[in-house]
Amino acid sequence: xxxxxxxxxxxxxxxxxxxxxxxxxxxxxxxxxxxxxxxxxxxxxxxxxxxxxxxxxxxxxxxxxxxxxxxxxxxxxxxxxxxxxxxxxxxxxxxxxxxxxxxxxxxxxxxxxxxxxxxxxxxxxxxxxxxxxxxxxxxxxxxxxxxxxxxxxxxxxxxxxxxxxxxxxxxxxxxxxxxxxxxxxxxxxxxxxxxxxxxxxxxxxxxxxxxxxxxxxxxxxxxxxxxxxxxxxxxxxxxxxxxxxxxxxxxxxxxxxxxxxxxxxxxxxxxxxxxxxxxxxxxxxxxxxxxxxxxxxxxxxxxxxxxxx
Amino acid sequence: xxxxxxxxxxxxxxxxxxxxxxxxxxxxxxxxxxxxxxxxxxxxxxxxxxxxxxxxxxxxxxxxxxxxxxxxxxxxxxxxxxxxxxxxxxxxxxxxxxxxxxxxxxxxxxxxxxxxxxxxxxxxxxxxxxxxxxxxxxxxxxxxxxxxxxxxxxxxxxxxxxxxxxxxxxxxxxxxxxxxx
Numbered sequence: 001x002x003x004x005x006x007x008x009x010x011x012x013x014x015x016x017x018x019x020x021x022x023x024x025x026x027x028x029x030x031x032x033x034x035x036x037x038x039x040x041x042x043x044x045x046x047x048x049x050x051x052x053x054x055x056x057x058x059x060x061x062x063x064x065x066x067x068x069x070x071x072x073x074x075x076x077x078x079x080x081x082x083x084x085x086x087x088x089x090x091x092x093x094x095x096x097x098x099x100x101x102x103x104x105x106x107x108x109x110x111x112x113x114x115x116x117x118x119x120x121x122x123x124x125x126x127x128x129x130x131x132x133x134x135x136x137x138x139x140x141x142x143x144x145x146x147x148x149x150x151x152x153x154x155x156x157x158x159x160x161x162x163x164x165x166x167x168x169x170x171x172x173x174x175x176x177x178x179x180x181x182x183x184x185x186x187x188x189x190x191x192x193x194x195x196x197x198x199x200x201x202x203x204x205x206x207x208x209x210x211x212x213x214x215x216x217x218x219x220x221x222x223x224x225x226x227x228x229x230x231x232x233x234x235x236x237x238x239x240x241x242x243x244x245x246x247x248x249x250x251x252x253x254x255x256x257x258x259x260x261x262x263x264x265x266x267x268x269x270x271x272x273x274x275x276x277x278x279x280x281x282x283x284x285x286x287x288x289x290x291x292x293x294x295x296x297x298x299x300x301x302x303x304x305x306x307x308x309x
Numbered sequence: 310x311x312x313x314x315x316x317x318x319x320x321x322x323x324x325x326x327x328x329x330x331x332x333x334x335x336x337x338x339x340x341x342x343x344x345x346x347x348x349x350x351x352x353x354x355x356x357x358x359x360x361x362x363x364x365x366x367x368x369x370x371x372x373x374x375x376x377x378x379x380x381x382x383x384x385x386x387x388x389x390x391x392x393x394x395x396x397x398x399x400x401x402x403x404x405x406x407x408x409x410x411x412x413x414x415x416x417x418x419x420x421x422x423x424x425x426x427x428x429x430x431x432x433x434x435x436x437x438x439x440x441x442x443x444x445x446x447x448x449x450x451x452x453x454x455x456x457x458x459x460x461x462x463x464x465x466x467x468x469x470x471x472x473x474x475x476x477x478x479x480x481x482x483x484x485x486x487x488x489x490x
Contacts, residue, residue: 027379027396036432041382069382300382300396 003301006118006125009134010175018143018180024297025144025290032068032293042071042303048101050092051128052078052108057264057288058128058137062105065295071303074101089113090120097122103303106130111168124302132166138263139172141294143180145287146218149259154181159212159254161244162222162271163234165192169263170222174201187212188222189244191233209244213253220261221246221271237270247273259283312470312487318463319484324444324475327460328357331442332364334458335411342369344407344437348376350414350426351397356477357444358413374402378412383425405434411458415473417443420454445484447471 003017013021031039047066051059059075066073076092078084083092089108096104103124106114111131118125129135146153158177164170164186174184184203186193198205206212213219224240234240251258260272260282268274277284319327339345342365349358355377366372379397412426423441430439442458447465463486465471470487474480 024396027398030399031382034433038432039382040428 003298005302006114006127007136007298007302008114008118008125008127008130009136010139010172010179013136015179018140018176021140021294021297021301022144022147024301025140025293028068028296028300029290029293031296032289037068038070039068040070041300042066042069045071045102045303046100047071047073047103047105047299048096048099048123049073049075049128050078050096050104050106050108051076052083052106052113053129055107055128057291058107058135061288061291062126062128062295062299064292065299068292068296069300071102071299074099089117093117093120093122093125103299126298126302129168132168132171134172135168135263136172136176137291137295137298138169139176140298141287141290142173142220142261142263143176144290144294145261145283146177146259148286148290149283150217152180152182153177153218155183156217157183157185157215157255158218158220159185159187159216160220160222161187161209161212161246163192163224164188164197164222165194165233166225167222170220171201173220174203178203185212185216187244189234189240209250210253213250216254216258218259218261219246219251219254220263221266223263223265224267224270237267241270245269245271245273246276248275248279251276257281261287264288311490313490315469315486315488317483317485318471319461321482324460324482324484327444328360329364331458331460332361333368335361335440335442336365336369338457339409342371342373344409345373346376346402346405346408346410346436347373347442348378348401348410348412348430350412350422351377351379351381353473353475353478354378354412354414356475357415357442358411361411361413361442376401376410378426378429380422380425380429383428385421385425399429399433401433405430405436408436409438409440410436411440411442413442415444415475416471417441417446417454417456417459418449418471420450420452423454424452444473445471 063073105126105128107128108130111133113130114125114127160170178184185206187206190207262284347358347362349355358375362373362375377400379399381396440457443456444460446456446459446462468489472485474483476482
């Protein structure tokens with residue numbers, strides 16, 4: 001199985017499928033490096049980008065991915081659409097199909113929204129982030145970025161730091177990296193990192209930042225969301241920074257030259273100090289670039305049923 | 310659709326001689342190796358391009374640069390030819406501007422693969438000239454495309470399939486005609 005009809009979460013991809021996406025993404029990255037970064041593979045196809053939540057990276061990289069493959073993309077921003085009048089998700093997908101869309105890329109605040117949309121059997125659905133559940137293309141681009149820098153990820157140690165409980169990025173990446181043979185450790189304040197989290201994903205949990213960073217080849221910092229602090233789960237940005245923020249001194253506990261990842265947008269001075277983003281170990285910009293190539297691969301494989309040789 | 314091998318139309322020696330002769334033709338017609346690149350169309354065009362380059366090196370003392378071109382994303386028959394079209398690597402020796410590119414493929418049939426290759430090349434840059442070298446020309450062109458250098462012309466019927474096997478991929482050199490059983 002390379003890839004099925006939908007990509008809702010990492011359950012839709014086994015290790016072979018993940019490898020196929022990464023391999024195809026390599027060819028896509030080569031296309032993006034050309035003077036004319038365009039191929040006609042998905043010419044005549046239309047992809048509807050349904051974003052019920054704000055996004056810079058994900059939405060634009062899907063848009064660019066569509067354009068690079070010659071597909072048309074149509075963006076629906078919920079706030080200015082009929083969704084504001086109360087149109088349901090299912091009806092919105094139905095409308096997309098009637099308008100000629102061949103696939104839907106969906107970002108939605110409710111966990112499970114992508115699976116719901118996919119279950120209607122109307123159009124192929126790619127999950128661009130649903131609630132706190134999953135963000136599969138983010139996990140794939142994280143894998144792609146790490147592989148390009150360090151190989152693997154089998155045999156590598158990945159430590160994810162932050163609000164694990166509310167992070168769809170943490171869920172998907174932990175699953176993806178573990179499936180591809182990496183050793184994954186989740187780390188964060190106990191209020192947002194329940195001990196069961198590890199068992200559920202098949203990875204380790206550690207509440208001690210220093211211990212969690214020791215031996216890490218890759219460190220992923222997650223964005224701290226203001227809502228969590230308003231909700232009493234985290235004390236304040238300053239206290240998070242004091243206890244869990246990454247800086248050069250703390251990162252020294254990790255392996256020398258450990259790669260730094262962040263899904264973005266970065267709260268400078270909270271989860272990471274700004275200087276870390278300028279060091280050569282920061283792969284944050286590469287993650288963004290990887291996002292276009294990986295999303296091209298996913299779109300191509302979903303719509304053409306293709307996989308890399 | 311089961312295929313039955315009908316005949317071996319070229320054995321290892323014949324393939325070798327054809328490539329040797331083609332490499333001489335290329336240098337003769339181009340008046341040398343200046344600006345020459347041999348770009349193989351994936352998949353079997355790639356080792357053929359490399360062999361032609363080595364042959365040219367043997368008598369000219371110059372190894373022309375070779376490239377690999379994947380045309381999967383340019384084909385117009387993606388869903389009809391294969392169930393799962395596969396994407397491979399494209400690697401060119403640099404900027405094609407001003408170069409004389411000889412595209413290399415194993416079999417020339419409808420011409421659609423070459424059409425896709427031309428589109429891909431033009432997207433990569435502006436070569437001064439593009440020519441085509443194929444090991445087998447089996448006729449039945451659906452587009453106005455012709456080869457400049459041909460290893461062997463093999464008239465075929467549409468029911469037949471020509472299979473080129475190469476040492477680098479199939480562990481032996483030969484060309485066979487197959488037919489639907």
